Amino acid sequence: MGFLETIFGAIGDLTWGWSLIPILVVFGVFITLMTGFVQFQFFKRMFRVLSSKNQSGDPTSISAREALLVSVGGRVGGGNIAGVAVAITLGGPGAVFWMWVIALVGMATSLVECSLAQLYKRRQENGDFRGGPARAIIHGLGQQYKWLAIVYAVCLIASFAIGFNAFQGNTVAGAAEESLGVSRYITGALLTVISGFVVFGGIRRIAKVADVVIPVMALGYILMALVVIVMNAGDLPAVFVSIIQNAFGLEEAVGGGMGAAIAQGLRRGLFSNEAGLGSAPNVAATAHVRHPISQGITQSFSVFIDTIVICSCTAFVILLGDVYVPGAEIDGVVLTQQSLASHLGDWTRYFLTFIILLFAFSSIIYNYYLGENALSVITKSKLAINGLRVAIMGIIFLGAVAPGATAVFFFSDPAMGLLALVNLVVIMMLLPTCLRVLADFRKQLKAGVDRPVLNPDDFPDLDLDRTAWTGKVEN
Incomplete structure (x- = not known):
């Protein structure tokens, strides 16, 4: 085990330690320039996905809004x-x-x-679509790169499906135990059963649940924050000034100054x-x-x-309060909880636990x-898919009841680092294709076409699933 930890530690150091974040930033700037600042050009269009007028005419399909909410x-x-x-604690307001x-x-x-994921997606026997970087590798770069798709799929399963789900189970159980006094075993059992009910229903049930849960989750938190902002509206200009001054080293809140602000801001932003x-x-x-770019715009909105x-x-909840002390050592969740409580009262601790x-x-x-989709690249076996579902339910319960057990999943962050590097290589190799579609x-x-439609005949050299671009769909 010690040897494996050393290996994965080295991988983590080589990716997240010094190379990956600068690469993500540089690639992001390069893509922004090559696409002609596409995120700003289509910013107004992003909000169209929220309108009921743009929903799919097929009730059995996953709509753009549902896909947006699952990703959010x-x-x-x-x-x-x-x-x-x-x-904020380590890098200051900047x-x-x-x-x-x-x-x-x-x-x-x-x-x-x-x-790109949309462009190279494949229609399944039940009518659902599957896609993503692994299939973009196989159908965009060619079968000779299938080994790279397998590497990607294994890293996705290891990091997100296995490791991060153990951590999520631990987060839920820990929050319920600390704020509500509920046993980790009870929380773990309930979370495992509810999660199992959803995941055994596949992507359609996941999308339907997300269509209900995510708006409640996001809007509830946003409304609570807006109350705090309105209550402290007079202090808001000073907070903005502090953020800008700290960001450019004009005012130093923590050791490291501007460098700490940049490092922490970029790192936490990318992780989020x-x-x-x-x-x-x-x-x-x-x-x-109708068109791959329309879903790209939607996911940019995400x-x-x-x-x-x-x-x-x-x-804003933190910076508008009086709990935050620059450089002080305090757990992140605790700082947010205490800041919210300082504004609105102790009852908000329970609200934040719910959120x-x-x-x-x-x-x-x-x-x-993500794990299921990655596994489908490796095998088509339904037994394997169901085995993954059962395994993940066990991992969620393990993470919830045994906080120390999450240390077993030390490979998660390094695997995500490899995942990101593979994905960035694929993006750059297929960027010319994406620019053609754009x-x-x-x-x-x-x-004058308000809702562009992809015509596969316009791209005869690409390995596209023609059946994926037929039928009445949304923008």
């Missing part, structure tokens, strides 16, 4: 509550600014990776919104849409919701689907 549920998690607090910057850059990266990590494209590919909206809510439960649950079902989308808009 996956992106939004502990990082939005605890991670932001840690970033870390918030750099979280915003990496989100704006990441919106372009997410649009490209999710558009997952842009470029290769996870969200798996969900993006499930949506029934990054905006995660970081610009929800992470900012946490930041954490929903955040964790939404992440669990999202992480499960040009087609823009050309149709310029010609």
Whole structure:
């Protein structure tokens, strides 16, 4: 075990330690420039997915809004509550600014990776779609790269489906035990049963549950933060000034100054919104849409919701309060809890516990689907899929009842680092293809087509599933 920990530790150091975050940032800026600042051009269009007018005419298909909510549920998690607090504690208020910057850059990266997942998706026998970086590798780069798709799939299962679900179970059980006094065994059992009911229903049931849970989760948290912001509206300009001054070293709140702000902001922002990590494209590919770029735009909106909206809510709750002390050692969740309580009272601890439960649950079902989709690249066996479902239920329960057991999943972060590197290589190799599809989308808009449609005949050289681009669908 010690040898394995050393190996995975080295992988983690080589990825997250020094190379991956700068690469994600540089690639994000490069993609933004190559796509002509696509995230800003189509920003207004992102909100169309929320309209009921744009829903699919096929009630059995996964709509763009459902795919959006599943991905929001996956992106939004502990990082939005605890991670932001840690970033501010270690990097000062300026870390918030750099979280915003990496989100704006990441919106372009997410649009490209999710558009590629849509482009190369495959229709299944039951009518569902499967796609993602693994299938983009096989059908976009060619069968000779299938080994790379397998590496990607194994890393996705190891990091998200197995490791991160153990941590989510631990987060839920810990929050319930501390705030409500509920036994970890009770919480673990309930979470395992509820999660099992959802995941055994496949992506359609996951999407239907997300369509209900995610709006309640996100809107509840946002409304609570808005109450705090309104109550402290007079202090808001000073908070913005502090964020900007700290971001550029004009005011030093913690040791390391501007460097600490940049490092913490970028790191926590990337962990939170997952842009470029290769996870969200798996969900993006499930949506029934007219054109790949339309779902890319929708998933870009998901990054905006995660970081610009929800992470900012946490930041303002903390910075508008009097609990935060620059450089002080305090657990991230505790800082957010105490800050919220200082504004609105102790009852908010229970509210935040409830929100954490929903955040964790939404992440669990999202992480499960990522694992299922990755496994389908390796094998078509239904027995294997059901085996994964049972295994994940056991992992959730283990993580909930035995906090120390999560240390067993030390391979999660290194696996995610490899996952991200593979995904970035794929993005760059297929970026010219994505730019062609983006040009087609823009050309149709310029010609007056309000809802562009992908015509496979316009791309005869690409290995596309023609059946995936037929039928009445949404924008």
